[in-house]
Amino acid sequence: MVHQPVHLSEADHESVSAAVAAAESKSAGEIVTIIAGESNSFHDVAVLWSALVAFLSLAVLGLFPDFYLPLVDRVLGRWASEWTPQHVLALALTAATAKFLTMWLLQLWRPLRLALVPAALKSARVRDRAVRYFKVGAERRTHGRTGILIYLSLAERRAEIVADEAIASKVAPEVWGDAMAALIAEIRAGRPGAGMVAAVEQVGAVLAQHFPRAEDDRNELPDRLIEL
Secondary structure, three states: OOOOOOOOOHHHHHHHHHHHHHHHOOEOOEEEEEEEOOOOOOHHHHHHHHHHHHHHHHHHHHHOHHHHHHHHHHHHOOOOOOOOHHHHHHHHHHHHHHHHHHHHHHOOOHHHHHHOOOHHHHHHHHHHHHHHHHHHHOOOOOOOOOEEEEEEEOOOOEEEEEEOHHHHHHOOHHHHHHHHHHHHHHHHOOOHHHHHHHHHHHHHHHHHHHOEOOOOOOOOOOOOEEEO
């Protein structure tokens, strides 16, 4: 899978890092922020759509042979030709292959490919990617298991918040709704950096309420925004 670079400005990076530092100064939570160009290429979905179109072309040819066979004769300049089983099979193979390749090539344009992916599948794969990054970069990497990941995937227009064991045991997933709403609102306005800052502030407020900062608390995870 090839990730698309996000290229946020230096000011965006600085503002997100500052927001993370400010949020962590009031709580024992450790916030990790990641913005990815995409979470999945969905090439398998493109193959399925191409196969479906190829199958439909075969079905149409099978249902309406009296229309398509004379049409092919006219296109090829054939007169009163006899269609043998071999000729019919060759035509079916050619039609199915052409439809498959055409549909596959069309889906090389990422906006179309993403538009054909079911919303539930997009959400599931973004969630899976967020959990994978969380396990690598934040899970069980803090003393009190208070790490939390805010993950944004731009191509799918999806965001996820994944919390470590201590946070998840006290904070229900729906509590992060305000943070998600603030993030998505800024994304739709074309401001991913500002969206991440807003989400960090909302998450920080929740963490400060449930996990106030201790005197001996230290920074265990990087504050910087990670781009993939």
